[in-house]
Amino acid sequence: MSTDADLRALDVAWDLDPLIDGRGEAGVDAMLDDVAARVEAVGRFRGRVGELDAAELAECVRELAVLSEILGRVGSYAGLRYTVDVTDAARGALMARVEERSARLANDLLFFDLEWAALTDEHVAPLLVDERLAFCRHHLASSRRYRPHLLTEPEERILIEKGVTGASAWARLFSDLTSTIVVDLPTGPVSLEEGLAQLASPDRDVRRTAAEAVTAGLAPGLRTRAFVFNTLLADKATDDRLRSFPSWISSRNLDNEASDASVQALVDAVTARSDIPQRWYRLKAQLLGLPRLADYDRMASVAADEDEFGWAEARDLVLDAYASFSGELADDARRFFDEAWIDAPVRPGKRPGAFCAYTVPSHHPYLLLNWTSRRRDVLTLAHELGHGLHAYLARDQIVFQQSTPLTLAETASVFGETVTFGRLLERTTDPDARLALLAESLEGQIATVFRQIAMNRFEDAVHTERREVGELSVERFGDLWAATQGDMLGDAVEITEGYRTWWSYIPHFMATPGYVYAYAYGQLLALSVYKRYEEEGDAFVPAYLELLRRGGSDTPEALGAVVGVDLGDPGFWTGGLAIVDAQLAAAEQAARDTGRL
Numbered sequence: 288m289s290t291d292a293d294l295r296a297l298d299v300a301w302d303l304d305p306l307i308d309g310r311g312e313a314g315v316d317a318m319l320d321d322v323a324a325r326v327e328a329v330g331r332f333r334g335r336v337g338e339l340d341a342a343e344l345a346e347c348v349r350e351l352a353v354l355s356e357i358l359g360r361v362g363s364y365a366g367l368r369y370t371v372d373v374t375d376a377a378r379g380a381l382m383a384r385v386e387e388r389s390a391r392l393a394n395d396l397l398f399f400d401l402e403w404a405a406l407t408d409e410h411v412a413p414l415l416v417d418e419r420l421a422f423c424r425h426h427l428a429s430s431r432r433y434r435p436h437l438l439t440e441p442e443e444r445i446l447i448e449k450g451v452t453g454a455s456a457w458a459r460l461f462s463d464l465t466s467t468i469v470v471d472l473p474t475g476p477v478s479l480e481e482g483l484a485q486l487a488s489p490d491r492d493v494r495r496t497a498a499e500a501v502t503a504g505l506a507p508g509l510r511t512r513a514f515v516f517n518t519l520l521a522d523k524a525t526d527d528r529l530r531s532f533p534s535w536i537s538s539r540n541l542d543n544e545a546s547d548a549s550v551q552a553l554v555d556a557v558t559a560r561s562d563i564p565q566r567w568y569r570l571k572a573q574l575l576g577l578p579r580l581a582d583y584d585r586m587a588s589v590a591a592d593e594d595e596f597g598w599a600e601a602r603d604l605v606l607d608a609y610a611s612f613s614g615e616l617a618d619d620a621r622r623f624f625d626e627a628w629i630d631a632p633v634r635p636g637k638r639p640g641a642f643c644a645y646t647v648p649s650h651h652p653y654l655l656l657n658w659t660s661r662r663r664d665v666l667t668l669a670h671e672l673g674h675g676l677h678a679y680l681a682r683d684q685i686v687f688q689q690s691t692p693l694t695l696a697e698t699a700s701v702f703g704e705t706v707t708f709g710r711l712l713e714r715t716t717d718p719d720a721r722l723a724l725l726a727e728s729l730e731g732q733i734a735t736v737f738r739q740i741a742m743n744r745f746e747d748a749v750h751t752e753r754r755e756v757g758e759l760s761v762e763r764f765g766d767l768w769a770a771t772q773g774d775m776l777g778d779a780v781e782i783t784e785g786y787r788t789w790w791s792y793i794p795h796f797m798a799t800p801g802y803v804y805a806y807a808y809g810q811l812l813a814l815s816v817y818k819r820y821e822e823e824g825d826a827f828v829p830a831y832l833e834l835l836r837r838g839g840s841d842t843p844e845a846l847g848a849v850v851g852v853d854l855g856d857p858g859f860w861t862g863g864l865a866i867v868d869a870q871l872a873a874a875e876q877a878a879r880d881t882g883r884l
């Protein structure tokens with residue numbers, strides 16, 4: 288049996304002092320003074336970036352990396368210390384001081400990026416193939432990737448200045464409008480977020496009433512929000528035309544370093560497997576005793592899971608899961624526990640949720656958790672540990688190439704979580720507990736993969752129609768929303784009349800067009816890589832570890848090639864979908880075993 292201290296992981300706190308060599312707040316200031324002196328020294332390259340040969344350029348980048356490392360250590364120390372007690376004014380003040388000084392120092396280093404980006408392709412081509420710059424090649428190349436889409440300097444200046452009162456003002460207006468939406472529940476008025484949270488209620492009447500109240504809450508100002516959306520769609524079309532982007536999604540793909548072909552392959556693979564969410568929602572209807580789900584039933588919980596895990600048991604389980612895959616990885620993972628790289632317990636003033644802080648390559652990463660001894664927490668531990676191991680293995684990369692683009696960021700975390708999930712499932716024999724475990728996983732997969740791609744299809748439809756036809760009416764937005772949701776849900780879920788306006792509160796559509804597919808990309812990429820491991824077994828491991836060691840030192844496609852996968856091939860993405868399919872089959876079996884069908 289676990290003790291209370293073990294259940295709550297009370298003794299699991301991280302040690303941040305090594306970040307600043309154990310010198311406390313005085314160390315922070317000393318290190319920032321050191322940076323200031325070094326900034327002065329690196330200033331000798333200012334105005335001369337275009338004259339540097341490969342050796343001098345390498346020297347310059349290495350000096351900049353040292354600066355970035357020191358700033359990263361100090362910033363990590365102040366920031367992480369703050370996250371575990373955000374109510375402590377002294378911690379807040381230190382973080383603010385570090386941020387302000389760092390921003391001023393970083394400003395003095397901007398010259399390099401600007402001068403480097405301004406050089407012609409002819410000038411940089413021989414430098415980018417020079418072996419002396421191999422350690423930072425991708426960083427140097429990718430920092431120039433927007434170049435073909437840049438306008439002249441005066442044009443850029445006007446676009447930046449007018450953007451403040453253009454797109455970003457419209458996006459802010461949208462968020463102002465949605466943040467004041469009131470949902471009138473029978474129990475009294477609540478915010479939109481609280482209204483939506485009611486959709487998880489086990490009571491169908493509560494869910495239906497909440498959904499109707501959300502729809503009613505979305506009605507005022509709907510035409511105004513549609514106008515804001517139309518304006519932003521047109522603004523994006525103008526931007527893309529001026530900058531010669533071939534499609535509405537191309538600029539986002541460039542941000543993500545994802546090729547248009549790989550994104551299309553992802554979309555094709557996911558939309559071809561709508562049977563997965565549809566089968567799950569049919570099973571869910573049976574479990575809930577309903578002939579068919581309505582849109583507002585999808586979040587309802589089907590099975591409760593009451594199992595508790597002590598910290599020691601969870602640690603052993605996760606290390607065991609990693610060891611089943613690679614002894615080397617498990618040894619590295621053990622250091623997180625043995626050397627105080629994790630802060631686990633829930634404490635007053637600590638920031639909620641979980642994350643991995645990479646810090647810098649010369650140090651080690653840290654994990655923040657809010658451990659509540661639930662099964663979910665075990666998977667979160669495995670997930671964040673995966674991020675941590677990715678950062679740790681990539682420690683030989685220069686600081687500018689340690690972390691991956693967004694689209695590859697979940698590779699190790701989802702992989703580790705999936706291995707651990709398999710272990711958990713293996714040792715869970717009770718059908719109700721199995722169903723609970725599988726249900727939670729499937730809900731997560733559907734939310735991350737299928738729902739985000741359905742939203743991407745909606746974005747694709749509205750951006751295309753705004754460009755080819757013109758302004759969209761509220762009705763038309765509703766048609767396209769219902770149609771794209773319907774493609775995912777089929778006849779497994781009834782789309783109610785009220786649901787047709789539920790596109791109108793989603794902030795990503797306004798502030799970061801095209802963003803949502805990245806969730807699906809990251810998740811399914813990791814699952815598809817995992818599928819290769821399932822197929823190839825131990826022979827796959829060395830290439831996988833090499834992929835993690837490469838960090839962000841290349842494009843996602845080139846890094847995919849390290850483990851022998853082609854991101855532009857829809858066949859690659861179907862591998863990850865097969866994993867989800869297998870989980871669904873196991874859930875169907877567990878549901879039969881519970882005798883609830």
Ligand SMILES: [Zn+2]
Binds near residue numbers: 670674697700
């Ligand atoms: Zn993650």
